[in-house]
Amino acid sequence: MRWPDLPPLNSLLPFEATVRHASMTRAAQELHVTHGAVSRQIKNLEKALGVTLFERGTRSLRPTPQARRLAAAVRDALDQVDTAAREVSGRERGGPLALSCEPTLLMRWLIPRLPDLAVQVPGLTVHLSAGGGPVAFDRDPVDAALRRDDFPVPPEVSRSPLFPERIGPVCGPELARRYAGELDVVGVTILHTSTRPRAWADWQRITQRRVEPAGEQSFEHFYLALQAAVAGVGMAIGPYALVHDDLLSGRLVAPFGLVEDGTGYHLLSRRPPEQDQRIAALLSWLRGQAEGL
Template identity: 35%
Template sequence: MSTLPPLPALRSFEAVSRLGSITLAADELHVTHSAISQQIKQLEEWLGVALFTREGRGLKLSEDGRLYALQIRIGLGEITEATRLVRARPRVDEVVVAVLPSFGLHWLLPRLPRFYARHPRYRVSLRASLDIQDLRQGLVDIGVRMGQGGWEGLAQKRLFDDELVAVASPAFNGGRLPQTAQEVVSGPIVRTVESWLPWCNAAGVAEPGNHALWINDSNLVLEAVRLGMGVALERRSLVHGALQRGDLVQLTDIRVPYPYPHWLVWPQRESSHTKQQDFSTWIEEEIASYLTELPPSA
């Protein structure tokens, strides 16, 4: 005899023990009332113990049933999570990329059609998150991060250094845009997590004190600026496309280094090696092209 009870019987028992009703359990599992009753009877016979006591038309967990239900719930939860992790692992024809939402939206997404054109056999899944995802779990093939490098257990390659520039909508202030650094910091500012101090030091002006709005998400910042709500200091990589299209305007030539470079990071797994190499080669070429479009360093 197998030492493992039938899984349908365990699922039926867990549902009845949690919901306190055969009818509710049947509805949840999309089976008949009699099917649930039969599964419970089969499990009790298999175990040789009564899992429920009958009280009129209702059921009440016995002490053995209560203890068993606690362990079965844990076990089924672990099976569910293990199944989720296996199903979430990248497939052979899938490249799963972890990326910050802002970089994914404003830099990576517009360039992805060229990756598809070169590698039509792949489909790309972007896992956008503000949290640093653990790439060692096997759910992601490759990622783009900002930081100082040195992430444990990951191969990494420095992609490029970013910079901060002051931008506004062409329609900001009725089209009467700030012409000097002092005018930039004197107008309404959409404040972000980025410090104005390095930019102001480079410009020789005091930090702005008149902020119209404070936002901790770059995507919302750029939308607020596009709507003409103020001036913002943002990363070049996020505003480059909007500057080229004319949706935003760089207000002065002053720009300062961003302290956190962009990196390509990946877990070293044989099953993902070809995908990682293909994506790495492509994004490095895209970055080389992007860098040639930037204004020359002063």
């Protein structure tokens, strides 16, 4: 035999799914088999390798470091087989594309543009979910994620740039008139968000402008702080993509302009766009939408 150390091949799919979900029950549901069938295959694999692959608790199942290493190799091998099979058959990767997007960007920028996606890319079905921060493509059930690059991205993750981040104070038009021609933010309530607590400090560092607020108020999410700014409560730091439509409509004004903060938004994916036509189509559309941001 050419591969004398290969474990039982029929155990690898249940094993990989169990590691990914940290649950035999969820692995069984994904594979449409019984919990007992998955459990037997895991035991067969552990017996063949001579190692324990999971730390079993009363109500928990934790993959060992050896299990995670083997599962990653199995996943990579299955990806290669899948890609080769599609190339041989001439079929494109099909099915809906699961896309994760930062919540406020999803609400204020992406969702309003979905009708155009349906027109421009009619064959693409996108399933959306809200999420932020790093993406574990080996565990999270997503194909791609729209993220700002404010965290390290593993080298194995494909990273396609979309547009730079531009930030600046935004407020309602009535409040903005008070600051026409002013250089500093003085005597106004400034609005913070717990998802980006250093937004004001970052803007002040970049612009070297003075910020002396009359008061401060914090919100859990960016979209709440921006809605408070629309309502005239005070000024919030507005990332351009999140306030673009409100600036065009006049609901918000950026009296001090907007500046790049050195970060940007990217489309992250487990597979490079050239290996998945769905991701390539989405990326092309996103870049078209991002022109001018």
